[in-house]
Every structure is written in C-alpha cells, then in structure tokens.
Amino acid sequence: MNSLFPPFDWHRVVVQPWSEDFALNIWIVVMGFLVAAACGLVGNYLLLRRMALVGDAISHSILPGLVVAFLIFREASTWAMFGGALAAGMVTVALIEFIHKQSRVKPDAAICIAFTVLFAIGVVMMSALESRGSFHIDADCVLYGEIAFVSLEPPVVWNGWELGPPSVLRMAGLFVAAVAAILVFYKELLVTSFDPGLAKSLGMRAGVWHYGLMAALALVVVGAFESVGAILAVAMLIVPPMFAAQLAGRLPGRLLLTVAHAALSTLLGLHLSVWLNCSAAGAMVVAGSLLFVAAWIGTAVRAKLVRIEAAAPQIKHAF
Amino acid sequence: MKVRRGIFLLGLLAVLLLAPEAAHAARINELTESTMGERAVRFFTFQDPSLRNALAGSMLLGICCGLMGAFLVVRKLALMGDALSHAVLPGVALGFLWNMTKDPVAIFIGATVVGLLGAGTVQLIRSTTKHKEDAALGFVLASFFAVGICLFTMIQNLPGGNKSGLDKFMFGQAASLSGGDVMLLAVVTILSLGVIVVFYKEYLLTSFDAGFARAIGLPVKIFHYSLMLMLAFAIVSSLQAVGVVLVSAMLVIPAAAAFLLTDRLGMMLLLSAIFGLCSGGAGAFFSFVGRNLPTGPFMVLAAAGLFAGALFFGPRHGIASRWWRQWSRSARIQRENALKAIYHELESGDFVTEHVALQALAERRRETLEEVRRQVAKLGAHRQASLSADGETVSLTPEGWQRACEIVRNHRLWELYLTNEAQVASDHVHEDAEIIEHVLGEASVLQLEKRLNYARRDPHGKLIPGLNDIRRGHAAVTGTRATGFGSSAS
Numbered sequence: 001m002n003s004l005f006p007p008f009d010w011h012r013v014v015v016q017p018w019s020e021d022f023a024l025n026i027w028i029v030v031m032g033f034l035v036a037a038a039c040g041l042v043g044n045y046l047l048l049r050r051m052a053l054v055g056d057a058i059s060h061s062i063l064p065g066l067v068v069a070f071l072i073f074r075e076a077s078t079w080a081m082f083g084g085a086l087a088a089g090m091v092t093v094a095l096i097e098f099i100h101k102q103s104r105v106k107p108d109a110a111i112c113i114a115f116t117v118l119f120a121i122g123v124v125m126m127s128a129l130e131s132r133g134s135f136h137i138d139a140d141c142v143l144y145g146e147i148a149f150v151s152l153e154p155p156v157v158w159n160g161w162e163l164g165p166p167s168v169l170r171m172a173g174l175f176v177a178a179v180a181a182i183l184v185f186y187k188e189l190l191v192t193s194f195d196p197g198l199a200k201s202l203g204m205r206a207g208v209w210h211y212g213l214m215a216a217l218a219l220v221v222v223g224a225f226e227s228v229g230a231i232l233a234v235a236m237l238i239v240p241p242m243f244a245a246q247l248a249g250r251l252p253g254r255l256l257l258t259v260a261h262a263a264l265s266t267l268l269g270l271h272l273s274v275w276l277n278c279s280a281a282g283a284m285v286v287a288g289s290l291l292f293v294a295a296w297i298g299t300a301v302r303a304k305l306v307r308i309e310a311a312a313p314q315i316k317h318a319f
Numbered sequence: 320m321k322v323r324r325g326i327f328l329l330g331l332l333a334v335l336l337l338a339p340e341a342a343h344a345a346r347i348n349e350l351t352e353s354t355m356g357e358r359a360v361r362f363f364t365f366q367d368p369s370l371r372n373a374l375a376g377s378m379l380l381g382i383c384c385g386l387m388g389a390f391l392v393v394r395k396l397a398l399m400g401d402a403l404s405h406a407v408l409p410g411v412a413l414g415f416l417w418n419m420t421k422d423p424v425a426i427f428i429g430a431t432v433v434g435l436l437g438a439g440t441v442q443l444i445r446s447t448t449k450h451k452e453d454a455a456l457g458f459v460l461a462s463f464f465a466v467g468i469c470l471f472t473m474i475q476n477l478p479g480g481n482k483s484g485l486d487k488f489m490f491g492q493a494a495s496l497s498g499g500d501v502m503l504l505a506v507v508t509i510l511s512l513g514v515i516v517v518f519y520k521e522y523l524l525t526s527f528d529a530g531f532a533r534a535i536g537l538p539v540k541i542f543h544y545s546l547m548l549m550l551a552f553a554i555v556s557s558l559q560a561v562g563v564v565l566v567s568a569m570l571v572i573p574a575a576a577a578f579l580l581t582d583r584l585g586m587m588l589l590l591s592a593i594f595g596l597c598s599g600g601a602g603a604f605f606s607f608v609g610r611n612l613p614t615g616p617f618m619v620l621a622a623a624g625l626f627a628g629a630l631f632f633g634p635r636h637g638i639a640s641r642w643w644r645q646w647s648r649s650a651r652i653q654r655e656n657a658l659k660a661i662y663h664e665l666e667s668g669d670f671v672t673e674h675v676a677l678q679a680l681a682e683r684r685r686e687t688l689e690e691v692r693r694q695v696a697k698l699g700a701h702r703q704a705s706l707s708a709d710g711e712t713v714s715l716t717p718e719g720w721q722r723a724c725e726i727v728r729n730h731r732l733w734e735l736y737l738t739n740e741a742q743v744a745s746d747h748v749h750e751d752a753e754i755i756e757h758v759l760g761e762a763s764v765l766q767l768e769k770r771l772n773y774a775r776r777d778p779h780g781k782l783i784p785g786l787n788d789i790r791r792g793h794a795a796v797t798g799t800r801a802t803g804f805g806s807s808a809s
Contacts, residue, residue: 047450052457053398060564102638103630109397109575116568117623120616123490123565127612231405231564232468235461242454278472285465292458300447 006277013275027151027165029266032284034171035147035224036262038178039233040240042220044254045213047241048193053108054096055237057115058214059221059230061092063122066222067129078170082222089218092118093211147227147281167226174223181216182255189213190251228281235285239292240265246295265291359608370607373493373560376501377599377614380557380569383508385595386515387553388574389588390546394526397575398453399438401567402460403547404554406437408467408563411488411555412474419477423499427555434551437463438544464563491562493603493614500559507552514549515588522546523584561602561615569615572622573598576629579636598622650697652757657694658703658723659730659756660684661715666781674712724784725764729756731777731784732767738778739771745778 017025046055065088066081073080092114099110153165163169182189192199192209199206217237224233244257268291269284276283391400407430414429415421437459444455515522524532525542533539550570557566573594577587602618631639660683664675681691695713698704703719706712715723733752737743743751759767777783 047454050451050453052453053401056398056401056457056460099630103579104636105575105578106392106395106397108395109392109571109578112397112401112567112571113575113623113626116565116572116619119564120568120619120623123613123616124620127616131612231461231464234457235465238454238457238461242450242458245450246448273469276469276473277476278469282465282468282472285461286469289458289462289465292462296444296448 006275008275013271017270017274024151025270027168028147028280029270030164031147031150031168031171031227032266032269032280033263034168034175035220035228035233036236036240036266036284036288037259038171038175038220039224039236040244040258040262041175041178041182041255042213042216043237044241044244044251044258045189045193046217046237047245048251049213052238053111054093054214055217055221056234057096057111058089058092058217059225059233059237061115061118061122062088062218062222062225063230064088064118064125065091065122066225067122067125071125071129078166082219085222085225086215086218088118089214089221090211093214147284150227167223171223171227174220178216178220228284232281232285235288236262239285239288243288243292243295246292246299261288261291359604369494370603372496372498372501373607373614374600374603376496376504376560377493377603377618378596379501379504379508379599380560381573381595381597381599381618382592383504383511383553383595384557384566384569385573385577385591385593386508386511386588387546387550388570388572388595389577389584389591390522390526391550391570392574392578393584393587397571398456398567399441399547400550400554400570402441402456403434403437403551404558404563404566404570405460405467406463407431407434407551407555407558408464408488409433409470410467411558412467412470415474416470423497423503427503427552430555430558431548431551433463434554435544435548438547438551488558489562489564490613491558491560491565491615493560493606496560500556504556507549507556511549511553514545518542519585526584561618562613565615565619568619569595569598569622572619572626576622576626579626579629579633594622594625598625653694654697654701654703655722655726655757657684657691657698658715658719659726661704661713661719662723662727665715673714674707675714676712678711680713726756728784729759729764731781732764732771733759734777734779735771735774735783736767739774748778 043052043055046052062085065084065086067084068088069080069084072084095114095118096107096110099105099113100107105113150165150167153167156163156166156169188199188204188209191202192204192206196206199209221230221233221237224236228236240258240261241254243261244254248254248257265288266284268287270280272278272287273280273283388400391397410430410433411426412429413433414426417425417429440459441452441455444450444458445452450458521532521537521542525537525539529539532542553570554566557569561569574587574591576594577590580590581587598618598621601621602614602616605617605621606612606614629637631637634640657680660680661675664679664683665673677688677691677695680695681688684691695704695706698713698719699706702716703722704713704715707714730752733755734745734748737748737751738745775783775785
C-alpha cells in the first residue's frame with residue numbers, strides 16, 4: 001500500500017508542474033477548466049429540470065453517433081463528429097420520450113433503456129469496424145479520455161501566432177458559445193426551467209427550449225468526450241452545479257460558482273494527479289467531488305450552528 | 320403457485336448450469352480460426368469448456384439481473400442500477416489491491432462494500448441536502464467512478480501483480496469468465512432467488528406501498544438495504560461478463576419488458592428472469608459466433624429486441640395492439656353507421672320492402688356509390704347484409720337487422736333521455752347520441768328504458784325499435800311492421 005500513495009513531495013507536486021513542466025500542464029489545466037466550466041454551465045439547467053441523468057444518457061449515446069458519422073464521412077473530422085454527436089443526442093431524447101409516452105414504462109427506466117441500447121449499438125459497430133482494421137476509437141478513451149494528450153497536439157498557428165492545441169480551441173469556442181447563449185437567452189432558460197407553466201402562458205415553446213438545451217448538452221459533451229471520456233463528462237455536468245447549488249440559491253450566483261468550482265477543481269485535480277501519478281481527468285473529478293463534500297459538510301455545520309444559536313436564548317432562560 | 324413453481328424451476332436450472340463447472344473449471348482456450356457455421360455448430364454441441372463457462376455465466380447473469388431489475392423498475396429505481404454499476408469500480412480496484420490478483424472473492428467483497436457505500440451516499444445526499452434523486456445518483460455515479468479511475472491508473476503504475484484483464488470490467492467479456500466467476504454468479508443467483516421466494520410478500524408490500532408497510536410494522540429500511548445488497552451482489556458478479564455500462568441495461572431492460580406484459584409482481588419476476596436468461600444465452604451465442612466480439616452489447620441488443628417486442632406487440636399495452644384495437648373499433652363504428660343508414664332507409668319506406676337501393680343509401684349518407692358499395696361489401700363480410708344479384712340493392716340479414724335495431728334503439732333512447740332527464744333541447748341531442756349509440760351496453764339500455772317508462776317515441780316523434788322487433792328479425796321477412804316497443808300485443 002505504501003507504493004500506491006507516493007510520499008507528498010512539495011517540490012514535485014506543487015512547484016514542478018508550474019516551473020519545468022509548465023508547457024505541458026498549462027494546456028491540461030486550460031482544457032480541464034473549459035470542459036468543466038462549459039459542462040457545468042449547461043449542467044445547472046439540467047439540475048434545475050431534474051434531468052441530471054439525461055446528461056448521463058446523452059454522454060453515453062453519442063458513441064454510436066460518432067461511429068456513424070465516421071462511417072458516413074469516412075474521416076474523423078471535427079464537424080462530422082459534432083454532427084454525429086448532435087444527431088445521437090436528439091435521437092436519445094426522442095427515444096426516451098417515445099418509450100415514456102408510448103408505454104407505461106417510467107421515465108427513469110426509459111432513460112436507462114434508451115442510452116444503454118444506443119451504447120450497445122455503438123460498441124458493436126465499433127468492434128465490428130475495428131476487427132476490419134478501418135477504424136479505431138480507444139475503448140479506454142471512451143470511458144475516461146486522455147486529457148494529458150492535449151499538450152501533445154500540434155498547436156494551431158494563425159498569422160504566425162501560436163494559438164494552442166485545436167481541441168482546446170474547440171472547447172474554448174464551446175465555452176464562449178455557452179456563456180453567450182446563457183447571456184442572450186437568460187430569461188427564457190430561467191423561466192422554462194423554473195416554471196414551465198408560466199413559460200407556457202408567456203407563449204414560450206417548452207419543446208423548443210428542451211431540445212435546444214439537449215443540443216447544447218450534446219455539443220459540450222462531445223467536446224468533453226475526447227479529453228475526459230463519457231462518464232467523467234457526466235461528472236463535469238453534475239458536480240459543479242451541485243457544488244454551486246449547495247452554496248447559492250439564486251441562478252446568477254450558481255452560474256458564477258460553477259465556473260469558480262471548475263477552475264478550483266481543475267487546479268487541485270492537476271496537483272492530485274501529479275502527486276498520485278494517476279489519470280488527470282479522474283483526479284479533477286475527485287477534487288471537484290471533494291469540494292462538493294466540503295461544501296456539503298460546511299452547510300450542514302452552519303445549519304446546525306444556526307439552530308443552536310436560535311435555541312441559545314431559551315437555554316439561557318432555563319438556567 | 321404457478322409463479323412459485325417457475326421460480327423453483329429457475330433455481331433448478333441454475334444448479335444444472337453449474338453442474339458441468341465442477342468437471343470443467345478450465346481456463347478459456349483461444350478460439351481457433353473457423354467459419355461462422357462451424358462455430359455455430361460448436362456452440363450448440365457445447366464442446367468448449369470455455370464456452371460452457373461463458374454460456375452458463377451469461378444465463379445466470381440474466382436470471383439474477385432480471386430478478387433484481389424487476390424490483391428496480393417497480394420501485395422507480397432504474398437509475399440506481401446504473402449509478403451502482405459505475406460506483407462499484409473503486410471497490411473492484413480495492414479488491415484487486417488486497418493481494419494484487421484478480422481474486423474473485425476479494426473483488427466481490429470490495430465492490431459490494433463500495434456499492435453499499437454508494438447506495439448509502441445517495442440516501443444521505445437526499446436526506447441532508449435539497450438535491451433531488453437524479454443529482455444524488457449522478458454524483459455518486461460520477462465521483463465514485465472517478466475515484467475508481469484514479470485507483471486503476473495508480474495500479475497500472477505499480478510494480479508486480481497480474482494486472483492484465485482489469486479493463487475487462489469496463490466492457491466485459493463473457494469468454495473471460497473463469498469457473499470461480501461462474502460459481503460466484505450461481506451462488507448469488509440462488510441466494511437472491513431464495514431471499515425473494517421467502518420474503519416475497521414483504522418485498523411486494525415495501526415496493527408498492529411503503530407507507531402501509533411501515534404502518535403494519537415492517538422494517539422498510541432493512542428491506543430496502545437488503546435489496547440494495549443483493550443488487551450490489553448482482554452487479555459485481557456480472558461486471559466481468561457485461562461491463563460497467565451495460566450491467567444497468569441487463570438490470571432494467573428485461574424487467575421493463577416484463578413490466579409491459581403483466582400487472583402482477585410474481586409474474587413479472589418470472590418473465591423478467593426468463594427474458595434475462597434468453598438474452599444472456601443469445602448474447603453468448605452471437606459473441607461466440609462472431610469471433611471475439613464483446614458479449615455485453617449483444618446481450619443488451621437481444622434484451623432490447625425482447626423489449627421492443629413487448630413494446631409493440633404486448634397484448635394489452637403494446638403499441639400495435641393498441642392501434643389494432645383502435646382500428647377495429649373505428650371499423651365497427653363505420654359498419655354500424657352503414658347499418659343504421661339502411662335501417663333509416665327501410666323506415667322511410669315504412670318497412671314495406673326488405674331491399675334498399677344503394678343509390679338511395681348513397682344519397683342519404685351523402686357519399687358516392689363506390690363508397691357505399693365498399694361499406695356494403697364490409698357488411699357482407701361480417702354477414703350483416705347481403706347484396707342482391709344485380710348488385711343494386713341490399714338487404715339485411717337477421718344479424719344485421721338485430722344490430723341495426725340495437726343501434727337505432729340506443730340512439731333514440733339516449734336522445735329521449737337527454738331531453739327528458741337532462742333537459743337538453745331536442746335539436747341538440749343528436750350529436751351526443753351519435754357517439755354513445757356505439758358504446759351503450761345491453762344492461763344500460765334496459766336501465767334507460769325503465770327510467771323512461773318504456774316510452775315509444777323519441778323526441779323527434781320516431782318510433783323506438785323495441786325488443787320484439789329485434790327478436791322477431793327483419794320486419795319485412797315476417798310481414799309485419801316495426802311498431803316500436805310496447806307493441807308485443809300485436
């Protein structure tokens with residue numbers, strides 16, 4: 001067990017990542033932050049709509065979307081991948097609705113059926129293609145991605161400026177798009193998420209916003225997919241908003257806290273992964289979860305203190 | 320009792336599947352090059368011990384997941400299976416770390432403990448924060464999984480130990496099941512069968528009406544956690560065969576298919592286990608025939624096929640059956656409307672003749688002659704009317720006459736009821752009666768008649784056909800006129 005946890009070496013864990021290995025780590029941190037922040041922003045709305053596990057479903061079912069996109073376009077280009085993921089996301093949502101509406105199966109079971117079947121189809125197609133040697137998606141990559149490869153990508157050069165690895169730029173674009181969409185459609189998203197009845201009476205089409213959110217979800221998940229994998233993308237969707245919801249009641253505060261949590265968990269995660277010599281994406285999620293647990297304990301303790309304080313005068317009175 | 324016997328048979332099957340294990344607890348030998356047909360033959364002759372392992376394991380897994388899944392589906396905990404199957408990953412890693420081998424028992428214990436910890440965390444988040452169930456499940460799923468990933472990558476960097484095959488827990492490969500794994504599956508299956516049979520009533524009650532169960536003093540929490548424990552057993556022992564993601568599919572899909580087919584928990588458990596068994600067998604077959612394909616996805620696709628079958632063709636809730644019912648109902652209503660039109664035409668001729676011209680019928684219904692011909696042909700197919708030799712007139716058979724009388728009677732009685740009892744204006748009652756005339760049963764018609772004092776005429780002054788007219792058959796055949804109810808003296 002000793003060798004499992006290496007001793008905590010201050011220089012190796014804290015100083016070295018920012019001195020000698022700076023060029024390697026900076027992109028990992030930026031990528032981790034962008035993934036967690038973009039997913040987290042979308043995740044806030046999922047949490048409000050009690051659809052956190054639809055995020056889980058979509059992150060799994062984009063696998064067949066990617067394979068089919070590859071089969072159609074014969075190349076693993078960015079646009080093909082995003083198109084495939086988007087289509088797969090829509091199919092998932094439609095399939096969940098179909099099963100739920102057309103039978104008496106409850107929504108939770110419908111979610112489970114839809115995404116596992118699509119995932120199974122994806123795995124079968126993937127292994128069929130692999131056995132012909134024409135295609136390769138690393139099975140591990142599907143599940144936990146490889147964020148460390150980000151810094152190995154050849155950077156995009158524009159007018160002599162080295163902008164950064166292409167996947168980081170894509171994710172940055174998605175993050176900016178998510179922020180812009182939230183700023184522009186803030187009111188609509190707020191009303192449709194909190195009060196569908198009011199939204200309907202104001203003439204907003206709930207279905208349009210629902211599918212729009214699902215499309216945004218599919219986009220950020222496919223952006224996150226290659227760096228953190230399907231299942232850790234779920235963590236990025238759920239954990240930052242849960243942390244934020246634990247500390248703030250109002251939506252603007254939650255959105256800001258989500259971004260803060262993304263930054264903090266990425267940094268902590270990087271050092272954790274250097275210390276323990278483990279998967280960086282996994283460590284980022286572990287760090288994020290620990291932050292949530294800290295917030296959870298903190299609010300529980302505060303609630304207890306408030307209760308004691310409220311009871312204090314009576315106690316004094318009793319003596 | 321039938322269900323009990325079925326469950327007993329399943330248990331027996333589990334034992335039988337286990338029997339060859341004692342003799343052939345050998346490791347898998349690699350499949351040699353062979354054609355698909357040869358492999359299919361080999362599959363059904365059960366020559367390979369490794370195949371026997373894989374098949375027995377897959378089928379046992381199907382039974383065990385099917386049983387647990389039935390409870391998940393009726394308790395609306397379907398995603399608990401998903402969450403726990405991801406959450407046990409760190410337990411697998413810890414079990415491996417115990418003595419750095421893939422000892423099934425150590426991994427089983429580690430994963431079960433962590434699985435229960437996950438289930439407990441879900442409850443704790445739900446009870447101490449404002450987060451809803453979906454968020455709690457998602458948190459446990461993702462954060463436990465991340466811990467597992469970290470442990471796995473740390474193990475990869477450790478010196479020594481037989482680390483190969485740990486990734487099998489992700490996607491699963493039934494061919495890599497060892498005799499010990501299958502034994503474990505069998506023990507878990509028989510254990511959960513036994514517990515479910517013994518405590519069937521308690522689980523039934525706590526699943527459907529927890530409040531009542533609590534009121535009569537049942538320890539609901541204990542039953543919940545014992546179910547979670549068995550669920551963790553089922554998940555952990557199935558992981559190697561189907562992998563993390565698809566375990567939840569094997570838990571939910573067969574159970575959901577069974578849920579569509581029956582309303583009784585016992586029957587559902589049985590069907591779910593049978594579906595799981597079939598899809599397990601089918602998954603093992605396909606992954607064996609198509610060489611080196613992962614087993615889990617094929618199992619899931621087989622289960623999905625069963626689910627789709629239940630979804631579309633389930634006798635009561637199936638989509639196709641529902642369409643068929645709707646279609647046959649609207650066809651019946653169309654036929655009855657045609658019969659009614661013939662009756663009206665006969666009535667306008669005072670029942671002197673028994674033949675009605677198709678042309679007159681078309682004018683009455685404001686339809687083309689072709690449409691009327693088609694309707695009459697449909698009536699003919701149901702032996703309710705017959706076309707004359709020249710094809711221009713139609714006459715009702717005794718069955719057709721009876722149904723036509725019933726429809727008109729329903730219609731006019733209802734109109735009368737609405738005007739007399741519900742004070743609806745007499746020119747507003749027709750549309751309502753048009754709808755209800757096809758639905759009223761004999762008992763309610765008799766009640767209506769009594770209520771209306773056996774009235775003879777409807778609000779528009781037309782005679783209401785009575786029971787005598789219906790029994791007598793076609794008025795023209797007997798040479799008497801339809802005179803409405805109360806004319807039994809004639």
